[in-house]
Amino acid sequence: ALARAAGAGGMVGGQMLDLEAERIRPEEAGIIRLQAMKTGALIRFACEAGAIVAGAPAADRERLAEFGSAIGLAFQLADDLLDLTADARQMGKATGKDAAAGKATLVALHGANWARDQLQGLVDQAHALLCPYGEDAVLLKQAAEFVAARNS
Template sequence: MFEDRLRETAAQVQALLTELLGTDLLEGEIARPPRLMAAMRHAVLNGGKRLRPFLVMETARLLGGDAKAALRVGAALECLHCYSLVHDDLPAMDNDDLRRGQPTVHIAFDEATAILAGDSLLTLAFDIIAAPETALPAARRADLVLALARAAGPGGMAGGQMLDLEAEKQAPDEAGIVTLQAMKTGALLRFACEAGALIATDDREHHQRLQAFGALIGRAFQLADDLLDLTADAATLGKATGKDAGRNKGTLVSLKGQAWAEAELDRLIDAAIALLVPYGDSAQVLIEAARFVANRRS
């Protein structure tokens, strides 16, 4: 059921993103430069599991939230996630040539276009949530915009990328690695799960429970990623492997060992699943999603 739902969601997200990144002007826009739009489409419409939108939609579904609004919020989150990948791949950052098995945006186009494509995707993410087509009360849209800004900004993903760059010069200790990863990778996954609750209900208990679930699978996602960086090949992963080791950048896997990391991954997933117990059978897809995070191969 999980894999079917993941594929269905990915197709829905792909269709909406294709529409959002089209040539039609929105009210207030003056023009959409073709090269810029082509670079944005290259960054976004190149496959991917669409795990973050999936989590938005499934957590909203769990609590009876509006499916169309959840799809739009998920698409917004995917735009923001893809912006971060475009900028992370730049020569000044991770200097990667390959993403999802295709040339990165600065390779397919050029660095300046890649920067502008990332800027535009970041801005578009907030546009999508704030727009009236996201049929939620204004206060809920504002809550979603604020939560995404906090997850993506200096105290979240962007700050985590800064810490990641600093880690190339001085490897952090275990606590520093956990903080870095919670920000760079975990913050958007945490938002994805919290967003479904924000869409569906004003009940803070649901918000906090699903936010905690997202934080745990965010930690698990990064730990699984570090294990894949150690064990997978580039063809399977769709991007370069062994990068962290090549830059002497500390990870929990390098610090604590593969066996510890695999055991910790199991512990994190068990803790995440335990948070879903109050939802009973309704949470089965999210339980399978948590296990997928730990067991994925790309």
């Protein structure tokens, strides 16, 4: 599962699509695909890995993988939003690189307000996926909130 998440169908393939996107600007579906592969695949796996190690049923593995997909997209949206809106001192790195490079991002396509709305929706989705686990999922819920609300 880790090899798939890191390999051609995951992070490596997503990086290839990201490099290609500098040449051929993808539409929304292409941006979502490359982000799900590039960043999202490893986050999805990390969320599923505990269930794999614990020998959890397939339904729990899939539920936690879906949670990982939601927070993976939230992570990328937050990162792109910060690149657009934060200052370099706050981030600890240069900002505005995506816009300067003409990089295709969902934030560039739809704007900062849309991205903020989407972030809240992804946190809500992540929380809903964790409902069956009750109090056992408090840390995962907090992780989803952190990913979406981070400021650096």
